[in-house]
Amino acid sequence: MKKDQASNVVERQVQDLIDICPHCGAKAHIIKLWNDYHSFENGNIEFYVIFRCKPCKKLILKTCIFEQNSFTSDENVKFNGWDEKFPVTFDDELSQEEKKYIPDQVLSDYQEALKCKSIGANRASCSMFRR
Numbered sequence: 001m002k003k004d005q006a007s008n009v010v011e012r013q014v015q016d017l018i019d020i021c022p023h024c025g026a027k028a029h030i031i032k033l034w035n036d037y038h039s040f041e042n043g044n045i046e047f048y049v050i051f052r053c054k055p056c057k058k059l060i061l062k063t064c065i066f067e068q069n070s071f072t073s074d075e076n077v078k079f080n081g082w083d084e085k086f087p088v089t090f091d092d093e094l095s096q097e098e099k100k101y102i103p104d105q106v107l108s109d110y111q112e113a114l115k116c117k118s119i120g121a122n123r124a125s126c127s128m129f130r131r
Helices: 003-014 104-118 122-130
Strands: 017-020 027-039 045-053 059-068 077-086
Touching: 003 027, 003 045, 003 059, 003 077, 104 122
Parallel strands: none
Antiparallel strands: 017 027, 027 045, 045 059, 059 077
16 A cells, blocks of 8 residues: 555544553543654654543554565555554552652652653663662
8 A cells, every 4th residue: 555545544543542541541532633654764654643541631652653565666555553652651660559658869760760761761761770
């Protein structure tokens, strides 16, 4: 399929999307606010879609990939599925009960380390975890 057809596929996929919100953890209807794409040199296309969670009203970014058929020079992409969701959630987030017993400065460093890790800044997160 061509780029405009790929855009139509994304539009159909996100019309009535139900997903788990990384902010509030609710399985809810998320509303598409905006989308765009980036074409890579190898012909692959990555679509970026911003959603708003209905219950908590926070923003979510999801990406999906369309891969170019490497056996043809014509534009011929195939839907490869949803790739990533941001913000990334971690299983090691602390509960409210645990947060009561941690000094504010330590908790602040820990939460900053989680943010660094969620965007792939691994050296920064490692440094913050050591603090």
